Amino acid sequence: MTTMIELLLPEAESTDLLGQALAQTRPAQAVVHLQGDLGAGKSTLARALLRALGVQGSIRSPTYTLIERYPLADGEAWHLDLYRIGDAGELDFLGLDEASADLWLVEWPERGVGGLPPVDLVVALEIDGYGRRARLQARSVKGEAWLQRLGQMAHLQPFFTP
Ligand SMILES: Nc1ncnc2c1ncn2[C@@H]1O[C@H](COP(=O)(O)OP(=O)(O)OP(=O)(O)O)[C@@H](O)[C@H]1O
Numbered sequence: 504m505t506t507m508i509e510l511l512l513p514e515a516e517s518t519d520l521l522g523q524a525l526a527q528t529r530p531a532q533a534v535v536h537l538q539g540d541l542g543a544g545k546s547t548l549a550r551a552l553l554r555a556l557g558v559q560g561s562i563r564s565p566t567y568t569l570i571e572r573y574p575l576a577d578g579e580a581w582h583l584d585l586y587r588i589g590d591a592g593e594l595d596f597l598g599l600d601e602a603s604a605d606l607w608l609v610e611w612p613e614r615g616v617g618g619l620p621p622v623d624l625v626v627a628l629e630i631d632g633y634g635r636r637a638r639l640q641a642r643s644v645k646g647e648a649w650l651q652r653l654g655q656m657a658h659l660q661p662f663f664t665p
C-alpha cells in the first residue's frame with residue numbers, strides 16, 4: 504500500500520515530468536487537489552498533466568474564471584482555481600456535476616470545502632530553495648493504486664526522496 508510519495512523537483516521541467524507521469528498513470532475517474540502557496544507550481548503541474556492528456560491550444564490559469572474545461576479522448580477534465588471564491592456555496596452556481604468530469608484538478612481546494620467531490624489524491628507543493636518539494640498523498644483506494652503506479656515510473660526515480 505502506497506499512501507505517500509515525496510519528490511524534490513529542482514526546476515520547472517521536473518514539475519512538468521511529474522505532471523506527465525500523473526497523466527500516464529491516472530485512473531479513469533479522479534479528483535486531485537493541488538495545494539501550496541502562491542507560485543508553488545500548482546498551475547505548472549496541471550498544465551503539464553493536461554498537455555500530456557492531449558489538450559491542444561492554450562491552457563490558461565482559471566484564476567478569474569474559477570474553472571476551465573477541456574475535452575479529453577474519454578470525457579472532460581476540469582481545472583479549477585478557487586483562490587478568489589468567497590465561500591464554497593459559489594461552487595453551486597457553476598453547476599458542476601461530479602459525474603460529468605473524468606478528471607478534477609483543483610487549486611486552492613481548501614476554499615471549496617463542502618462543495619467538492621471526495622478527493623483521491625492530494626498533491627502539496629512547497630518552495631524549497633530554487634526548486635519545489637512535492638508531497639503526494641492518497642486519500643482513496645483509487646489514489647493508492649495511482650501512487651503505486653507512479654512509484655514505478657522510471658523517469659521519476661531521480662526525484663524521489665530516500
Ligand atoms: N520545480 C520547480 N522549480 C522551480 N520553479 C518551478 C518549479 N515548478 C514550477 N516552477 C515555477 O513556479 C512559478 C509559479 O508557478 P505556478 O503558476 O504553477 O504556481 P501556482 O501554484 O499555480 O500559483 P497560484 O497559487 O498563484 O496559482 C512558475 O514560474 C513556474 O515555472
Ligand SMILES: [Mg+2]
Nearest residue numbers: 545546564610
Ligand atoms: Mg495557479
